[in-house]
Amino acid sequence: ATQMTQSPSFLSASVGDRVTIICRASQDIRNDLGWYQQRPGEAPKLLIYATSTLQSGVPSRFSGSGSGTDFTLTISSLQPEDFATYYCLQDSTYPRTFGQGTKVAVK
């Protein structure tokens, strides 16, 4: 199975900060990667698919980049509603696998 290593596991930030989350795959997954946001007690929400395509309705402060084994989710200016946990998910191989998650908390 393709292992996804996400970092950091936790980060504290303030409103307006630029935040970067990294996901590394154990093998080449081309650009077959999505990013999901999950708030406590809620279902995950799709932010980005195919590495960099923003899902409809998602604010443009979210962006994704990368290819092969190294991928990045960037929030350009953190907003109050962005404090949540973020997961990457590879869809290159079966079984699909998530990163461990990054919790973004208030500094």
Add this chain to the structure above:
Amino acid sequence: EVQLVESGGGTVQPGGSLRLSCTASGFTFNKYWMAWFRQAPGKGLEWVANLRGDGSVMHFVDSMKGRISISRDNAKNSLYLQMDSLRDEDTAVYFCARDTNFYDGSAFYDVFDMWGQGTMVIVSS
């Protein structure tokens, strides 16, 4: 309204069985791959299984292979997850999700754009 609603969760003893359901509304169900995910208490997300729109192709996570089956009834707009020989470590919230496969001309991508609210499964004696 476009939505997914899971049901069938509950408490079951180790070794027991449970069948989860996911009922869809507001979209043409049989045109979409569907998937199950789970999340153990305080833990991260895990992909469990998926199933093509016509029910002909499916995949499973290794840790549950041989213990689960996935099926759908397109006439009822419903997706199912049959879980047998349940273990303590299967305790989790189980989510179903719609996969709006995106094709960019050269490759397909999973796009899990709609999720249910989840149903809790507790495996405990």
